[in-house]
Amino acid sequence: MKKKPIVSIIGRPNVGKSTLFNRLARKRIAIVEDTPGVTRDRNYYDIQWENRPFTIVDTGGFESEVATDSLESSMVEQTKVAIEEADVVVFLLDGITGVAPDDQVIMDLLRRTEKPVFVVANKLDTPRHEDMTANLYELGVDKIFAVSASHGRGIGELLDELTQDFPLLEEYGDVDEEEVPIRLAIIGRPNVGKSSLINTLCGENRAVASPVPGTTRDTLHTAIRHNGRDFILLDTAGIRRKSRAFEHSIERYSVFRSIAAIEEAHVVLLLVDAQEPIADQDLKVASYAWEAGKPVIIGVNKWDIVDKDDRTYLQYQKNIQSRFKVSSKPCILFLSALTGQRTHKIYDLAEKFYRKTRLRIPTTEINELIQKAAIKHPPPSHTGGKRVKFFYATQISRHPFIVVIFCNYPESVHFSYKRYLTNVVTEAYSLHNVPVILKFRKKKASDKEHHEN
The missing domain is CATH 3.40.50.300 (P-loop containing nucleotide triphosphate hydrolases)
Incomplete structure (x- = not known):
C-alpha cells in the first residue's frame, strides 16, 4: 500500500x-x-x-x-x-x-x-x-x-x-481490516516510564524521556511497523488526581487528552511502577478503559530493578488480580522499558486482543448460549413472583463488544446475574481481558429479531 x-x-x-x-x-x-x-x-x-x-x-x-x-x-x-x-x-x-x-x-x-x-x-x-x-x-x-x-x-x-x-x-486502493493500524494507548500515572517504553518499542527516541514527572503533555501519535503489522502508539500524559491536575490548565487538558486517547484506542496498556504497590489511581485509570470497552494489558515496568525472590512475582500478580475486579484473568506483563525485557510481547498481545474485538457472533449462536445459561441458572424472579424471560439476544457492536438481550423485565435482572451471563459469554469465546458489555432491554411489539452472520 x-x-x-x-x-x-x-x-x-x-x-x-x-x-x-x-x-x-x-x-x-x-x-x-x-x-x-x-x-x-x-x-x-x-x-x-x-x-x-x-x-x-x-x-x-x-x-x-x-x-x-x-x-x-x-x-x-x-x-x-x-x-x-x-x-x-x-x-x-x-x-x-x-x-x-x-x-x-x-x-x-x-x-x-x-x-x-x-x-x-x-x-x-x-x-x-x-x-x-x-x-x-x-x-x-x-x-x-x-x-x-x-x-x-x-x-x-x-x-x-x-x-x-x-x-x-x-x-x-482499498484498505481491509487487516491493514488498519492497531491503536495502542499507553496510559498511567506520571513518570512510570511511558515515553521510555515508546522509545524502546520504536528503537529510537520518538518521545522525550526525562526523569521529570509530566514530561509528556500532549497525547502523541507514533506510527510504527512491527512484523508486517502497522501500529499507532498513543503516549499519554500521566493521569493524576483531579484535585492536583486541575490546578493548572495545561495539566487539565492533558487529563482530558488521556481519556480521549483511551476512547480512540483499540487496546490499552496500563503501565505501573513495579517499585510501588498498584494504586487506587491506577485502578481508576483501568476502569476508564474498561468502561469504554477497551481490552487492557497491565504492564509492570522497572521489573529489572526490583529485589526479587522466588515468591515476588506471584505476590505481585496476586495483588493485582485481587484488586483488578473488572477481569477475572487480567493480562499482566512484567517488563523493563530500560532494558527491553519482555517489551516485544506487547505487540503480540495488542494484536491478539485486537483480533478478539473483531469477533462477530451469529445471532442464533448467541441466543442458544444465553438460553442454555438461563436454563442452567434461572434468573431471579420479578416482583410478585413473575418469571424473567429472555426472548432473544443479538450482538450490536464489536468494538466495544456489546450484546443486547431483550426480556420482559430488564429492571429485575440483578447485577450478580448480569455478571454470571457476562462470564458465560467470556468463557465461551475466550474473551478474557476483552470487556463484554451486556445490555438488557424490554421487548416491544415493534422489535424484530436480528440475525447476523
Whole structure:
C-alpha cells in the first residue's frame, strides 16, 4: 500500500505550531497555551485536503542555545528527527515579531535538506498585517505564506500548494481490516516510564524521556511497523488526581487528552511502577478503559530493578488480580522499558486482543448460549413472583463488544446475574481481558429479531 506523505511543522517556541496543527486537524489535539515549550514531543495526525491524504507532525520548539543534557536539548533532537522523516517541511515564523536568531539557525538546517520547505508567517490576523512579511525575506527565501492559524486566514491557499503533488485518495486502493493500524494507548500515572517504553518499542527516541514527572503533555501519535503489522502508539500524559491536575490548565487538558486517547484506542496498556504497590489511581485509570470497552494489558515496568525472590512475582500478580475486579484473568506483563525485557510481547498481545474485538457472533449462536445459561441458572424472579424471560439476544457492536438481550423485565435482572451471563459469554469465546458489555432491554411489539452472520 502506498505511503502517505508526512508534513512536519517546525519552528522556535510559541510561534503557533500547535495552533496550526489543530487548525489542520480540525480538532484540539496538541495543547495550545501562551507558554513557550508546551509541546515537547512529536505529535502525528492523519488528515486530507481536497481528497489528498497526508500525515501532519507537530514538534517541540527549536532553541539552539540549550544545555546538551536538558529537556530542551531533547526537543531540539526531536525537531531534527521530524525534519529527517518528513516529505515536506512547514517552517513556521512569528509574523509579528519578525526573524529571531533561532529562525536563522533553523533556516541553515533546512538548506542542508533537499526536501520541499514552505515558509509560513503566522499570527497575521488581518490583511494589514501582511505587509509585515517584508522583513522576513532576509531569510533568503522566494515565497512566504501569510496565515493566521487561530483565525484560519490563508490556510486554504497554503494547503492548495502544499498538497498539489500528493497522491489522490483513490490511488491508495482499498484498505481491509487487516491493514488498519492497531491503536495502542499507553496510559498511567506520571513518570512510570511511558515515553521510555515508546522509545524502546520504536528503537529510537520518538518521545522525550526525562526523569521529570509530566514530561509528556500532549497525547502523541507514533506510527510504527512491527512484523508486517502497522501500529499507532498513543503516549499519554500521566493521569493524576483531579484535585492536583486541575490546578493548572495545561495539566487539565492533558487529563482530558488521556481519556480521549483511551476512547480512540483499540487496546490499552496500563503501565505501573513495579517499585510501588498498584494504586487506587491506577485502578481508576483501568476502569476508564474498561468502561469504554477497551481490552487492557497491565504492564509492570522497572521489573529489572526490583529485589526479587522466588515468591515476588506471584505476590505481585496476586495483588493485582485481587484488586483488578473488572477481569477475572487480567493480562499482566512484567517488563523493563530500560532494558527491553519482555517489551516485544506487547505487540503480540495488542494484536491478539485486537483480533478478539473483531469477533462477530451469529445471532442464533448467541441466543442458544444465553438460553442454555438461563436454563442452567434461572434468573431471579420479578416482583410478585413473575418469571424473567429472555426472548432473544443479538450482538450490536464489536468494538466495544456489546450484546443486547431483550426480556420482559430488564429492571429485575440483578447485577450478580448480569455478571454470571457476562462470564458465560467470556468463557465461551475466550474473551478474557476483552470487556463484554451486556445490555438488557424490554421487548416491544415493534422489535424484530436480528440475525447476523
